[in-house]
Amino acid sequence: MAHTLIIFGASGDLTSRKLIPALYLLHQKQRLPPQTRVLGVARTRFDDAAWRNELAATTQRYVGQTFEPAAWQAFAPMLFYQPGDVSRLEDYASVAARLEAIEAGSPATRLYYLATAPELYATAILHLGQSGLADESRGIRRVVIEKPFGRDLASARELNQIVHRVFAEHQVFRIDHYLGKETVQNLLVLRFANAIFEPLWNRRYIDHVQITVAEEVDVGRRGAYYEQAGVLRDMFQNHLLQLLMITAMEAPPRYTADFVRDEKVKVLRAVRPLSPDDVVRDTVRGQYEGYRAAEGVAPDSQTATFAAVKLQIENWRWQGVPFYLRSGKAMSCRTSQIVIQFRQPPVMMFSEGRRSHHDPNRLVIQIQPAEGIQLHLQTKVPDAGMTLRTTDLDFRFAREYAGTMPDAYQRLLLDALLGDASLFARSDEVEWAWSLIDPIQTTWDTTGQPPLELYPPGQWGPQASDDWMHAQGRQWFDVCPVLH
Numbered sequence: 001m002a003h004t005l006i007i008f009g010a011s012g013d014l015t016s017r018k019l020i021p022a023l024y025l026l027h028q029k030q031r032l033p034p035q036t037r038v039l040g041v042a043r044t045r046f047d048d049a050a051w052r053n054e055l056a057a058t059t060q061r062y063v064g065q066t067f068e069p070a071a072w073q074a075f076a077p078m079l080f081y082q083p084g085d086v087s088r089l090e091d092y093a094s095v096a097a098r099l100e101a102i103e104a105g106s107p108a109t110r111l112y113y114l115a116t117a118p119e120l121y122a123t124a125i126l127h128l129g130q131s132g133l134a135d136e137s138r139g140i141r142r143v144v145i146e147k148p149f150g151r152d153l154a155s156a157r158e159l160n161q162i163v164h165r166v167f168a169e170h171q172v173f174r175i176d177h178y179l180g181k182e183t184v185q186n187l188l189v190l191r192f193a194n195a196i197f198e199p200l201w202n203r204r205y206i207d208h209v210q211i212t213v214a215e216e217v218d219v220g221r222r223g224a225y226y227e228q229a230g231v232l233r234d235m236f237q238n239h240l241l242q243l244l245m246i247t248a249m250e251a252p253p254r255y256t257a258d259f260v261r262d263e264k265v266k267v268l269r270a271v272r273p274l275s276p277d278d279v280v281r282d283t284v285r286g287q288y289e290g291y292r293a294a295e296g297v298a299p300d301s302q303t304a305t306f307a308a309v310k311l312q313i314e315n316w317r318w319q320g321v322p323f324y325l326r327s328g329k330a331m332s333c334r335t336s337q338i339v340i341q342f343r344q345p346p347v348m349m350f351s352e353g354r355r356s357h358h359d360p361n362r363l364v365i366q367i368q369p370a371e372g373i374q375l376h377l378q379t380k381v382p383d384a385g386m387t388l389r390t391t392d393l394d395f396r397f398a399r400e401y402a403g404t405m406p407d408a409y410q411r412l413l414l415d416a417l418l419g420d421a422s423l424f425a426r427s428d429e430v431e432w433a434w435s436l437i438d439p440i441q442t443t444w445d446t447t448g449q450p451p452l453e454l455y456p457p458g459q460w461g462p463q464a465s466d467d468w469m470h471a472q473g474r475q476w477f478d479v480c481p482v483l484h
């Protein structure tokens with residue numbers, strides 16, 4: 001069966017920076033299903049040749065040295081362009097006619113990719129339905145919806161209802177590109193293809209878990225967008241909660257989309273929702289100095305660019321084990337990492353002398369950059385009595401694998417084309433995630449508590465975040481990944 005990918009928003013940044021480079025590399029690796037074509041749709045009046053020319057330049061820029069002119073020449077004839085406005089129902093007739101022409105009368109699986117501004121998702125979906133383009137009588141129809149999916153629980157529910165008027169849930173692929181990352185999938189493999197971690201992966205042996213997604217960059221020119229979003233909507237509702245689910249979930253009976261997602265949703269259902277008092281006690285919010293001077297940002301903005309949140313998962317595995325989630329902009333370095341911190345040994349028999357305690361065992365899962373896993377252990381310093389030091393068993397993808405790590409979009413586009421939804425968010429998952437984030441955002445917005453702490457760019461967030469951890473007898477693992 002042939003496949004057609006229809007990208008709405010084909011003249012935009014996501015298309016040129018992520019989607020087309022991913023498709024080009026998949027084509028180069030001969031991974032795309034046979035007879036795959038791409039139809040780009042946006043208001044800009046390109047024709048096929050102009051769009052291909054434009055994408056040749058941008059793809060070369062984004063894939064770098066792996067760009068080969070001959071491979072591009074083989075790929076470019078798969079690309080077609082149809083000018084169209086997603087808010088005009090009549091333009092879908094031109095899209096439909098163009099699809100018929102491209103597919104030359106033989107049925108194809110169609111994947112509609114919504115890469116426009118989120119305000120247009122609902123209109124595009126309803127128009128796909130009204131114009132008959134979602135009708136499956138002549139082939140499979142799927143839709144990919146980019147993030148953000150809603151801006152709170154109410155809007156996500158409303159969007160889900162609109163989506164379900166036109167598409168059944170199994171046709172819907174909601175993107176969280178973190179799930180396309182090799183290291184996130186590797187966490188599933190680490191947990192469920194190795195027997196040695198399972199006995200330790202619970203409240204008896206784990207003291208707490210830290211999940212950090214730190215960005216070194218500030219908001220740059222995206223101030224107007226960020227003002228409306230803030231760190232909770234931008235990072236927590238999606239990426240951080242995805243990492244939490246994969247870290248905490250039970251083993252699914254089989255690796256199928258619904259079994260995996262059932263287990264993930266169970267984690268969110270077990271998270272204790274935060275009351276307003278909990279929010280004041282269990283969250284820290286910050287804003288980097290200089291944010292208010294960014295383009296599109298209010299001079300008295302209260303938008304958080306940093307947050308730390310403590311969540312409790314109330315089930316037999318995790319009762320009493322705090323999960324600390326934090327994310328921010330203008331931080332010390334770019335890193336996404338999960339730290340599993342184990343309990344101390346019950347008796348510290350080597351504690352005499354200068355050091356009264358040792359660093360605990362930690363499993364550090366580096367999502368990006370420096371993708372890999374380190375297990376921190378205590379070892380003896382040779383020829384120094386019983387002095388101990390922390391060393392680590394260090395696995396790096398870069399050392400074990402000669403190729404470059406594929407961008408998440410390669411995996412996600414291929415899975416969506418082939419109909420595997422394991423790495424996409426289901427409607428209930430998205431709604432549960434919002435139901436955990438909404439009370440935090442609402443308490444912040446309505447009470448102004450906890451106070452918005454300013455922090456200088458280039459730090460691990462505000463001092464209040466470190467103090468908050470110390471008050472709980474814990475410490476953030478503030479180590480930038482070593483890139484070599």
Ligand SMILES: NC(=O)c1ccc[n+]([C@@H]2O[C@H](COP(=O)([O-])OP(=O)(O)OC[C@H]3O[C@@H](n4cnc5c(N)ncnc54)[C@H](OP(=O)(O)O)[C@@H]3O)[C@@H](O)[C@H]2O)c1
Pocket residue numbers: 008009010011012013014015017018041042043044084085086087114115116117118120146147148
């Ligand atoms: N860029 C990223 O890295 C990234 C990452 C994650 C998620 N996303 C999400 O992906 C989506 C697209 O982001 P982007 O950065 O690519 O935005 P963008 O650069 O502003 O592109 C928006 C695209 O939508 C098209 N468009 C706007 N109004 C339209 C209409 N009425 N009918 C048809 N096309 C219309 C624009 O083209 P015309 O003006 O030619 O119509 C353009 O092609 C957003 O929802 C964003 O949240 C982006």
